[in-house]
Amino acid sequence: xxxxxxxxxxxxxxxxxxxxxxxAAEKKNIDVTIDAFPEAEMAKHLDGTDVVLLGxxxxxxxxxxxxxxxxxxxxxxxxxxxxxxxxxxxxxxDFAMSLI
Amino acid sequence: xxxxDKLEDKVMPVADKVANNRYLISIRxxxxxxxxxxxxxxxxxxxxYFPAQGFLDFMAGIFGAQWNDxxxxxxxxxxxxxxxxxxxxxxxxLSNIYKQDGLSTAVIALVAFFILTPFTxxxxxxxxxxxxxxxxxxxxxxxxxxxxxxxMFSAIFATEIVHWVYKHGWEIKMPAGVPPTVxxxxxxxxxxxxxxxxxxxxxxxxxxxxxxxxxxxxxxxxQMPLTAxxxxxxxxxxxxxxxxxxxxxxIAGADVVGSVMxxxxxxxxxxxxTAFNESSTLPHVxxxxxxxxxxxxxxxxxTLALCLVLMTMCKSEQCKxxxxxxxxxxxxxINEPVTFGLPIVLNPIMAIPFLLNxxxxxxxxxxxxxxxxxxxxxxxxxxxxxxxxxxxFLISGVRGAIWQAIEVVITFFIxxxxxxxxxxxxxxxxxxxxxxxxAD
Numbered sequence: 001x002x003x004x005x006x007x008x009x010x011x012x013x014x015x016x017x018x019x020x021x022x023x024a025a026e027k028k029n030i031d032v033t034i035d036a037f038p039e040a041e042m043a044k045h046l047d048g049t050d051v052v053l054l055g056x057x058x059x060x061x062x063x064x065x066x067x068x069x070x071x072x073x074x075x076x077x078x079x080x081x082x083x084x085x086x087x088x089x090x091x092x093x094d095f096a097m098s099l100i
Numbered sequence: 101x102x103x104x105d106k107l108e109d110k111v112m113p114v115a116d117k118v119a120n121n122r123y124l125i126s127i128r129x130x131x132x133x134x135x136x137x138x139x140x141x142x143x144x145x146x147x148x149y150f151p152a153q154g155f156l157d158f159m160a161g162i163f164g165a166q167w168n169d170x171x172x173x174x175x176x177x178x179x180x181x182x183x184x185x186x187x188x189x190x191x192x193x194l195s196n197i198y199k200q201d202g203l204s205t206a207v208i209a210l211v212a213f214f215i216l217t218p219f220t221x222x223x224x225x226x227x228x229x230x231x232x233x234x235x236x237x238x239x240x241x242x243x244x245x246x247x248x249x250x251x252m253f254s255a256i257f258a259t260e261i262v263h264w265v266y267k268h269g270w271e272i273k274m275p276a277g278v279p280p281t282v283x284x285x286x287x288x289x290x291x292x293x294x295x296x297x298x299x300x301x302x303x304x305x306x307x308x309x310x311x312x313x314x315x316x317x318x319x320x321x322x323q324m325p326l327t328a329x330x331x332x333x334x335x336x337x338x339x340x341x342x343x344x345x346x347x348x349x350x351i352a353g354a355d356v357v358g359s360v361m362x363x364x365x366x367x368x369x370x371x372x373x374t375a376f377n378e379s380s381t382l383p384h385v386x387x388x389x390x391x392x393x394x395x396x397x398x399x400x401x402x403t404l405a406l407c408l409v410l411m412t413m414c415k416s417e418q419c420k421x422x423x424x425x426x427x428x429x430x431x432x433x434i435n436e437p438v439t440f441g442l443p444i445v446l447n448p449i450m451a452i453p454f455l456l457n458x459x460x461x462x463x464x465x466x467x468x469x470x471x472x473x474x475x476x477x478x479x480x481x482x483x484x485x486x487x488x489x490x491x492x493f494l495i496s497g498v499r500g501a502i503w504q505a506i507e508v509v510i511t512f513f514i515x516x517x518x519x520x521x522x523x524x525x526x527x528x529x530x531x532x533x534x535x536x537x538x539a540d
Contacts, residue, residue: 008352008436009352009354009355012432012434013429013434016429016434016436016437038132040125040128040193055352056440057350057352057436058351058352059350060115060116060120060351061119064120082440082441084441085422085437085440085441086425086440087425087441
């Protein structure tokens with residue numbers, strides 16, 4: 001079971017992305033848990049996480065996220081903005097899985 | 101594109117600096133911790149003084165004239181003493197950044213804030229002109245909206261002192277074997293003492309100034325000028341133009357600009373709510389909700405109308421698809437599907453209405469509130485995700501709701517000609533793609 005976490009400023013638009021990704025995971029029979037949180041809460045959700053994705057609109061928080069994730073060996077990446085806009089759950093899920 | 105790229109190189113470092121400043125982050129996160137309580141308290145205040153006389157009469161008829169005590173007490177226990185939560189929240193967040201114990205530092209910061217707060221209040225008995233100083237009280241005014249900036253200052257300064265003391269290793273170290281909880285209690289003893297002594301000295305110094313207290317000083321020198329500036333049309337226009345500019349580069353603008361403006365906008369809202377609770381004239385036109393309710397319908401740039409245009413007036417599959425995808429989140433003022441999907445980001449054609457909308461709406465709304473056609477926002481802290489019409493009703497009553505609906509119509513027509521251009525482009529692209537399916 002892999003754990004994917006998404007972050008954006010308030011965890012609102014990423015939670016939309018999460019529902020799309022969960023659907024894609026179900027379809028592909030991939031065993032994952034996916035959740036979205038506000039970027040401010042990142043530190044307390046990281047334990048046991050396999051990959052962290054950031055909404056493109058908070059790319060200024062990328063370095064800060066890296067600082068939190070690196071000691072725990074969690075890969076961090078920005079979600080492609082076109083995939084994010086189209087809420088393409090499948091593509092973003094594939095992207096997340098490729099990072100683990 | 102190259103020009104836009106160059107501009108982006110200029111915009112990113114600004115966003116980077118502002119959004120990663122540790123004090124601004126801890127103030128943001130501090131308010132974030134306090135926000136649920138502020139929303140509950142504000143809603144209680146709203147119910148107690150609901151903008152519909154019929155409702156008030158109805159409740160008084162059933163529960164008696166004192167029915168609203170039930171809600172005002174909750175308001176007084178939450179929103180009216182908001183600075184306490186804000187101090188705790190900011191100090192806790194900043195402590196987390198410094199990786200020191202959050203709770204013990206936050207408590208030290210709260211005590212530091214109380215040292216600066218005068219435990220007296222002035223009281224004029226009914227029918228008398230003499231003003232009495234009453235001691236042994238914690239004055240609501242200084243732990244409510246008026247104390248916000250003092251609170252921010254105390255939280256940050258106290259946490260910095262504690263951090264400085266820890267950094268120099270000045271703490272009582274217990275021998276191994278002492279239970280960690282006991283050791284922890286002692287470890288904050290020295291930083292706590294130093295912080296509180298420094299704050300006491302600070303308090304003492306201000307007794308000898310014309311301001312009397314540091315609370316008064318910060319309120320007069322910092323909070324009043326900043327809120328007065330924040331309450332101007334000019335500052336609001338500039339802030340909103342920046343929000344949209346950041347979004348045009350795909351950066352969450354309200355967050356970047358908000359880290360500077362939110363404390364001011366919250367303070368303005370809190371001052372309005374205090375007046376609303378006392379049934380006196382609302383002092384400010386601009387508050388946080390002036391922006392979130394009247395200028396960000398559907399998200400920055402008023403994109404709810406854009407979703408409607410996409411759904412109803414477009415021919416290309418791309419536009420229709422995005423409109424359908426974006427309308428539901430748009431109702432809750434989340435607009436990433438349109439900003440990144442259409443896209444608006446780095447799109448010079450869409451940049452025009454996206455920037456124009458907040459300017460037009462800001463000018464119109466400011467005018468309507470100033471002349472009294474729409475009531476000023478009552479300062480109730482409703483979440484920015486509150487849907488259109490409901491939001492307007494909650495902060496300005498029925499006229500607020502109607503104005504929000506009109507705003508959607510206005511922005512619909514501002515977006516329309518620009519979307520037509522985009523839609524035509526997409527239609528041609530789609531036609532071309534159909535004609536030669538292997539064109540990729």
